[in-house]
Amino acid sequence: MQEVDKVNSEILKFQSAGFVGVMLLFTINPGFSKISPSKLIDNLSHTVKSNAQLWDPARDHHSTVAIHNVDLQNPQDPAGYLVTENPANVADYAWNALQVGTVWLDTSILVYVKYYDDKLYPNVDNRLGLWGDLAPYGEVQVFQWTESSVPPDEWADLVSQQSNDTRPQRTKATGTARQTLFKRTRPSYTASVEGITSGSQTADFGGGVVGAAASGLAAGTAGYQDILMTTTFLTGDVTGLTGTAPFQANVFIDGDNYLLSISAASASTYSALLIQINNQLLGAATATYEPSSPYTTIRITSATTGLGSSVIIQDINLFGSLIDAPAIVQVAVPGASTTYTATFKLDDIDYDISILGDDAQTFDDLTSTITSQISGFGSLDIIGGDLVVSSIAVGDDSTVLITDGPVGATSALFASLTGFVSFDAPIDGTYGVVRVTGAGAPVNQFDVGEEIIFTTTGTMPALLTASITYITTTVTPSGADQLITVESTEGEPANILTAGTPFLTAVPSFDADWETIPFLTERQYGPIDYTLSMPSVFEPTLFLTTSLGWAEEDKVDVYINDALILTTVLDSSLTISLVGTGVTLTEQDIVDIVRPLRALTEEEADFDPDVADDGTMFIQWKYDYEYSVFTTYNDNVPIQTYYFWVQNSQLRDVTDNTSLSAYEVAIQLRVIPTPYFVVQHPK
Known part of the structure; x- marks a missing residue:
């Protein structure tokens, strides 16, 4: 019985649990420092025609001449900067002239086809044909730390300017200044317009008004x-x-x-x-x-x-x-009624109220009769046992003033009502405020004077525009911020006139902190990352490792055995479901999830909130330069010198015949220029 199966080049499967805890597993790999170049010898002339080195770049056996010229192999940028959008990249000891000439091979994106895997590629001719090929998403990126008299955003112009100069080629500016992808995000909060009130005035009855109770107005006489x-x-x-x-x-x-x-x-x-x-x-x-x-x-x-x-x-x-x-x-005697009057000044317009005692024998009848006379402009309601006259308008132009009349006459409306005490002082209406609510709502997080952009799928409340809106903050008892909008020119509260605006959101301005978004990849294996008792074919859900830096809204590519099978955008669960996609896995499959460097859309590249911002973009992307700059003085004249990475630099040490430029290193790391040999099954 075979106890061990080779699943693929990276996974062994043991058939018996008895091996657990009693076995040590050793792997055999060619030693970098122990292998001398092989030699091609002409047996007839007994002469060495050429050396042939071991070449297996996927396992770090590169062209010896090329890799000899690389100082650093790192998946992260090793430099420290003085100027960068990402505060985390600012170094206490920034790179400078001491590091000039340093060559860095970025290994984060140096990924090769799995040509060495005889389970994925069982045909040896196919393996040899793919030998040394980069993965579809792999790149060779070689950078040289460079000193410059101009900042990196002017490097391309300097290269173009010097390209046709008569100066020696080794002194010319060449290559491309390295740019870094940055991202910054901002939240979007649910907002609602609250605090909109109408003008009102209360007729005080000591809280004793009951709708069905008798109003006290005299009923008319019968004919x-x-x-x-x-x-x-x-x-x-x-x-x-x-x-x-x-x-x-x-x-x-x-x-x-x-x-x-x-x-x-x-x-x-x-x-x-x-x-x-x-x-x-x-x-x-x-x-x-x-x-x-x-x-x-x-x-x-x-x-x-x-x-x-x-x-x-x-x-x-x-x-x-x-x-x-x-x-x-005898002469007929007709019926008679008592007419009661008052004047309501609603929003500075007088409305004369005239009501017959017969029509208002109860307080319910009274409120409905009077409300019908001022319909569309105001209402009379029983609130807390008192009578309240309210304007239908809102805002500080909404006012109410009651005049009972004629004053002192038996037909004065309110004075004739049972239990009437007096009129309270009028209360003018107020404009609304916007309150940020819901999960994640900020608590005193907005700074005074911070710009807040409001967006909605409906009609924007009056003067609550999506352009320039500043706020002062007040922490409410509920713990959510209350945003009082202020017009930027006059410093007075803006008139928010509409309640119930659908899907109103409050979007703060971006903060100053950017984060670096590097190339990212994660490899997963069927029997390890999914289930040890997996069926022969299945459609799994891929769970990404949060600590690696995956984030919601990342656009990712999924490769199975070097073939692109799916492109998707991550949601907050940081999972990729293959269920129902028709994409199946077997236990020997190797899955690579890749976040390539983002190719910005035209909209993403053009978006600059300092120029125009309508509150609908919650992520800002940009490629920008990181560098160090130092100032020296020559006769009190400041001279600035810049230091940054340059890709495809053609500068090299002409005194060393083994020296290659970064440009030449990259070429030889892609395609080896010398004879080579491979080890297929080391014994």
Whole structure:
């Protein structure tokens, strides 16, 4: 039984758990310092035709001449700077003239095809054909620390200027000043417009107003008409009506006619007559005998009150046929109402309030009746047991002033209400503030005078523009910042007039700190990074190692066995799911997740918040230079000297025939110029 399987060039699988803790594993690799160049010998002439070195660059066996000219092999920039956007890169002891000529090979991006892996590439001819090839995302980047009389952003112009000079080539400026990718981010907070109020004034009732309670306003009187008899009568007296023909009269109640038609048999007494009249009036009015027994008058009174209440009697033969006739129909007395008045000054416009007591017998009726008269401009509400008049407008132009009137008259509205005490002082309206809320909301984190940009998918509140808005901060009891916008020119609060603006966000300005975003790669292996009991083929989720520097919004490429299979953008989980993509893995597959140096889009490259900023960009990218600069003086004239990395520099030591320029080193690290040999299966 085979106890050990080779999964790929980097993974061994043990079939038995019995090996755990009892075995040491040693690997054999060619020694850098122990291997002398092989020699190609002509057997006929017995002469050495050429040396042949071991060349296996993926495992650090490079062209010996080229690598001899490299001083530093590092995945991170070894230099320290005085001038950089990233404060973490500022050094106490910055690189200077002492390091000039230093050659650095950036190994972070020096990645090769896995040509050495006989599991991924079982055909030996394929392996040899790929031998020494860079991975699709790999690059050879060689830099030389350079002294310059101009800053790095002027280096390209100096190179162009000197390219056709007659000066010796070794003294000319060549190559490209190295740029670093920087990024800075800012948050976006949910914001809401709050604190918008309307002008109002309160009529104080000591908190005793209840909507269903009686208002205290006088109800109107009912209309009526009397029929005066010639003599007094009692309810038991006979009416004197005889015969079979009906006795009739028209009674107009509030304009509606009710025909009384009464038989003699049904109304033989005054008591019976009264019953018949009321039955036929159907509740619209009531017939009574007045003023007291013995009576002299028959009165019909409308069931309604107020100005529309009336009774008009037109006798046909009913009342004139009574025994006590002739009955005289008196002048009709119409209903009457009390009109109560006040004046509401809403936003400096007078609105005259006139209300009948009949229409406001309860406080609920009062508020609805008055609100209907000022609809669209204000309202009257019961708040806390008091009556409050409010303007419908908002802001400091929203005002209310109540004048009861006429002053001292019985028709003064508020003075006539039950429980009225006095008017409180008017309260003018206020404009709103913007409050930042939600998870991560800042607590006293905005500086006074800091620019805050507001954005929304809806209509921006008045004067809360997305251009220049400054703030002062006030920490509220809830712990969230309250931003009071201030117009930059006048220093007065801006008028935020609209509440409920959808999806309003507050975006602070970028801070000054940038971070360096280097090339990044992480390698994962099927049986180690996923599951030891994995099926032969599966679609995993790749979990990235946070400590390596992965971040949300990183654009990454996923390679399986050197082939690009997926490009995606990381979310906050820092995972890449292959589930449902159709991309499958087997246990020998090697996965490389790569964050290449970002190629900025035109929008990203052009974005400069110091020039224009609408609050929709939360990440700023830029390529910029890092360098050191020192000042010396010649006859009190300052002379500045700059130091920085240059790629593809063609400067070299002409006194050393083994010396290569950084440009030549990079070429020979890509393609070896001399014969070489490889070790496939060392024994």
